[in-house]
Amino acid sequence: MEGRLGPGDRLPSERDLSADLGVGRSSVREALRVLEVMGLIRTATGSGPQSGAIVIATPAGGMQQLLRLQVAAQGFPIADVVQTRLVLEGAVAASLAASESRDTAAAHALLDAMDDADLPAPEFLALDAQLHLALAEASGNSVIAAMMAGLRSAIESYVLEGSARIDDWRGMAERLRAEHRALVAAIESGDGDSARSLVHDHIIGYYTASGLVPDAAL
Structure with a gap:
């Protein structure tokens, strides 16, 4: 470490x-x-x-493998993983918003890459995961970044399967783009409460819309 x-x-x-x-x-x-x-x-x-x-x-890679094995063995229910993401990413959003030295350049590069309307779901979701990880890394907390990378890697296949259940993927992708940009804008304006609320609704919105986690579980 x-x-x-x-x-x-x-x-x-x-x-x-x-x-x-x-x-x-x-x-x-x-x-x-x-x-x-x-x-x-x-x-x-x-x-x-x-x-x-x-x-x-590196230790981050080991954590990803360990979490992937736990989820695959049904040691961690997806709902629990999502709830953990809510806690971690809410903290990341609030921390970044409060920071005077925040660096969102990597996030903007990923936002621009996701603007391609012809991106297939797997590529869009891969960029989506990188965006969330880039924000965690920008927060400067290496433990949270490693945990988030492990959690995203652990449920990667489930997230992709969920996209196939969404009838209007283009509409969903457009919605996710708007939510991403609103989140980054809130962080850059220093509005921690809005950033925390936006990332919370963003995460829940995708998992419920794709049928991966029912509303009642969150």
């Missing part, structure tokens, strides 16, 4: 980690197993340059 280790770096041996951290080797082995399941490291037994534990991904 501090950035001192990255993809390609090798972890110390179990014996060294045990001594450095002041824990038993069994605890180290369990921690390494968890990191491997999360997709953060690769381990190999034996000796030589390919043995031991090597970092293969």
